[in-house]
Amino acid sequence: MLLNPLTLHLPQTPLEAAKLYKELEDSKVLAGGTFLLNSMKLLKTKGTKTARNILSLAKVDELKGVEFNDGTLTIKAMTRINELMEAPLPDGHLKILHAVCRNISTNPIRNMATVGGNLTCRYTWTEMGAVMIALDAQMHFLGPDGKEDEVSAENFFKNAARCEKLFTHVTVPVNPQARSAYRRVKKTIHVDVPLLAVCVKTELKGKQWYNTRVGINSGTAFAQRDYALEEFLNKSVSSPDLGTKALEHLTAAIYDTRASEYKQHMFRVSLRSAIEEIAGGE
Template identity: 50%
Template sequence: MLLNPFTFHAPKSITEAIDLYTRLGNVRLQAGGTFLFNNLKLLKRKGLKTPDHVISLKRIADLKGISAQGNALIIKSMTTMDELMDCPLLKGNLDILKCAAKHIGTAPIRNMATVGGNLTCRYTWTEMPTIMVGLNADLHFMGPDGKEQTISAEEFFHSGAKTEKIFTHASIQKDPKAVIVYRRIKRSPQLDIPLLSLLVRALPDGKKLTNTRVVINNCIAFSQRDRKLEDFMNQSRRSKTLAQEALDHMDTPIYDTRSSEYKKHMFRVAMKEAISTITK
């Protein structure tokens, strides 16, 4: 199917992109394009309005790369899943990002799909949101006025993940002592998108766990924290039975939303396994 015609723009700087984005009407941004162009076909098929302009972010060098700035890790929006997998800076507990990236889609998708596209596409089941909320990341955007806006990943997804700005980068404060576990269950052997995913992160302190963060993606709502379970874990002692006991403290509505019995069961299996790993 041929797409409806549009004018393609390939700016080389963020300023140029912002200028085009502000000046032109009916515009869509393109990162890797893996969702965007399918979406444009779908809109055409349904007889809905398609954009007059597409602005590709691909040639903007300032939107590429992963770097360390003091204690923070900076991941620019146009970083691909392949680049995450190959990045030597993602070591220790930050290899969780590699671990998530390597299960996303297929090799050609990972070669094109970007962190920015994954975070801003507003499909509830994508996986970078869970990782970013779990790592307490901040997301940075550039608005039409050229001003930077920073919002925590948790707040961004809590408020519906909608933006009219250009997402530029994520920043993550390193915390080498935290233990972090990410689990995802795929929907079916044929379709490698997740049925569910979750992340558990905690700071072990002797017999206790502190600063526990449990992030759930039930793939129906955006990634969210299970504060009830977090409270339980922060108040408990580390023990071999904690993972089993924790299952009685999961905030049920987060896991039950339109869920099949299989999905609810798989949540419990994945959660128990993740907490067992944390408490080892």
């Protein structure tokens, strides 16, 4: 047997799932299973105990899908990465979500892994976090009493991605003034996980940048914003050398910690290139 004996719980509605999320002891949530099932198999081979109760979200249809209403994009927790990659998205800066998904791992993983699993699995290197922070997304959680909590993606990751209630969906404002750019660097050519990723979103009044948000995925810490870089960019106008100038205004603590020279260099290359893409698209 590949797994230790377990009880599989298959709720049909978000509220049933939220109640079980709170009530079940010694339990784990099963979304796409790409992390959870692997880790349970591995732990079993090492003789380590694994969760007795598995709360599968597979039958909760209300947690699946991508919707666009009233200037807001809603991505539900059980949406697969490939489904988001193929979903029609409003024109403009949210189209980067297609590129983000396309870069995640391989087709078999993207066919199983979910957006919810990517945001809540508490691995510091998964990529959606920095993107959702830059896009000013809100994360939504459902309690056993049916009450919904809304937390900004930024605060969720500041709180080390702790998930006390069932994560149901993420909402992203659609803003026709906004521009965005995303860069990620592979860890090695052999491993399909990122070394780092950066996402820059801004609005432009003519050439003037404002409301800029920069989400950074360093892989070693939870996704975060670079406020110093944002402050500089918000005082700047698009110019061919804006990307190069911006590199003098990075929050060193984000990029230098435990990072090799190569990684520090690739952060600079990625940020410069993302900023240049937006400045050049003027």
